Amino acid sequence: MRWLIDGMNVIGTRPDGWWKDRHGSMIKLVDMLERWVASSGEHVTVVFERPPSPPISSTVIEVAYAPQPRRDSADEEIARRVAADAEPAAVRVVTSDISLAERVRATGATVESSGPFRALIEGA
Numbered sequence: 001m002r003w004l005i006d007g008m009n010v011i012g013t014r015p016d017g018w019w020k021d022r023h024g025s026m027i028k029l030v031d032m033l034e035r036w037v038a039s040s041g042e043h044v045t046v047v048f049e050r051p052p053s054p055p056i057s058s059t060v061i062e063v064a065y066a067p068q069p070r071r072d073s074a075d076e077e078i079a080r081r082v083a084a085d086a087e088p089a090a091v092r093v094v095t096s097d098i099s100l101a102e103r104v105r106a107t108g109a110t111v112e113s114s115g116p117f118r119a120l121i122e123g124a
Helices: 007-011 024-038 073-084 097-107 114-122
Strands: 004-005 044-048 060-065 091-094 110-112
Touching: 004 007, 004 073, 007 024, 007 044, 007 073, 007 114, 024 044, 024 114, 044 073, 060 073, 073 091, 073 097, 091 097, 097 110, 110 114
Parallel strands: 004 044, 004 091, 044 060, 091 110
Antiparallel strands: none
16 A cells, blocks of 8 residues: 655644644654554655755655645645556545545545544554
């Protein structure tokens, strides 16, 4: 299974003040994903709407962003990646965005809601 994570959608599942420090919240999410991947062995790409500044890198997961930063651009990038995948049925998208979920399901990908996924990776 390959995971495509709607990064800000997962971050936004907790009203923990993430909007005061978006970059710190992005780092926290990447750290949680790295710990989860270390225990699960999953292949993970997290997609953000704009390049983090300063950049966030990982040797464990792919940190990606939309080529044109704007509202919902991460959704567009995720949908593009799923549509271009040779085996979309092997992709699971994490989002709570109904429109994105419908689009990727139409290609054969599966969807997991952001809230339960965040609870899963917080427990890793």
